[in-house]
Amino acid sequence: MKNMVMASNMTNNGNNILDGGYDDAAKLIMGQLLSNPLFSGGALLSIAGFLMYLINWAWNFGYGLFRQRVYEYVIDHINENSKWETQNLQVNTTLNQKETGASRLSHKLIPGFGYHCFYYKNRVIYFQRALERGEHAMVRNEQKMMESIVLSTFCGSPEFWKQFLDDASMAYHKALDKGLTIYTCASSMSWGVSCNLRNKRPFETVILDDGIAEKICADIETFNSSEKWYLDRGISYRRGYLLYGPPGTGKSSFIAALASHLGYDIATLNLTCLLNSIDGIASAEKRILFMTTNFKENLDEALIRPGRVDLQIEFGNCTPSMTKKMFSRFYENNVCEKNVKEFCEATSELEKPFSPAQLQKHLIVYKNSPKAAIENVRELQ
Structure with missing residues (x-):
């Protein structure tokens, strides 16, 4: 108020309100109002109420x-x-x-x-x-x-x-x-952590046939960079994959490794939540869905129709290329090229195919002796 009075005195030496400017007019009006007991009491109550409102708002915000x-x-x-x-x-x-x-x-x-x-x-x-x-x-x-x-x-x-x-x-x-979190879906479509934090699985530890992992990764990278393209055309921004093949061929292991590689968590669904999560009212945009099955032929065609499943990949038993990669990775510097060749030749002579899970079990048994793994290769049958 001191600065306002000084400004008024610089331009007015009289008592005329109009000549004295707005500052004197404001002083006179405020003086009249404050001399009114009804107004002054109401003003104080308003100020007190406003302060209490601010305090209550700040308290209740937290x-x-x-x-x-x-x-x-x-x-x-x-x-x-x-x-x-x-x-x-x-x-x-x-x-x-x-x-x-x-x-x-x-x-x-x-x-x-x-x-x-x-x-x-x-x-x-x-x-x-x-x-x-x-x-x-x-x-x-x-x-x-x-x-x-x-x-x-x-x-x-x-x-x-x-x-x-x-x-x-x-x-x-x-x-x-630092780890991989796995969530599970309840019947109410709420989510909870289904298990303790798991260590992330290195992507290269899942051995697949040539080109399979690269094909899926390239498809996901294209999907992740195409959000505007989907939205501009009114297409649901979702991507679905079906991994099928015999038990032990690495379907679930690949999903865990892929999630770790991409920095994603995993959310598992039961059959009750499945269809609603795929394209029902509760379905979300920008999501990647993986389904796995041992028997693709037993699935309802409506479940895996285009739009729900965009890419189907077969995970089969071990091929010569997969066998070579897994054997070399298990023994790393403790095995020579001759041992790798002998093992691949021995497995190629087996009558029945074997899954990556069976091969891994065999190599774990003989983890300290590549030679013993070669000599006992028929245990894979």
Whole structure:
């Protein structure tokens, strides 16, 4: 107000409102209004109400932002990076089972159900963990009550909560990048992690016949770079593949290796969710679908029609080329070209074909002796 009065005095020495400009007029009007008890009381109430609204909005913003399904990475962030103060703790026990069948229990202390507080960037955050009544979710094929976490703080801005989420999710996603996550679909079309994080499988460890892996990879790369082409023509931006062949020919292994190679996760479907996920109302754009079967001839033609399945690839038993690649990879520097040739000749004389899974089992048995693998090649039958 001081600067406004000085400006007025520079242009007016009289008492005429019109000559004194808008500043004097504003002062006179405000003086009259403030002298009115009804107006001044209403103005104070309005200001107080507006301030209370701002405080309530900022408080409830964090409340509403996190009133969702519990984020595991938020819990981990509170545990590992914040100094929370609570005497109500819960032991979270996880059974970690490897593909070999070996398992071990791991324990982690987390805040129990109820109210807590912790410090984040010099600010006190109040934290509530609770069960959502009447709401359930499928977790590893089991129906469990959904949990919620509610975070609130005084005058927390949207930028503050965004930074909190960014910090909380960074370490979580960094851990996910090191492995392959597999999700499963529940009957309600919700998704849950079906198994613990698996190590990514190197793409070159899956031995296929010449050109098969390259053909599929090239097709996916073309699909990923063609989104605008699909949208401009009104075509659903989806791609489907059918991998078929005898058991043990590497269909599922190839999908896991391909997902690791492309940086994708895997979501598995049961028959209930299948058709709706392919092209039903719940189907998504920009998705890649793989189907595998041992008996293609038993599938309904409507299931694998064009538009649902765009590329069909047969995964067969071992060819001479696949046998040579797998034998060479297993023994690497411990085998000479002569051994490779002898093994390929020995397998070519077998009466029955054998799958990559059978060959892998045989080579594992004789992993320390290429010569023994050659001598006992008939065990493949």
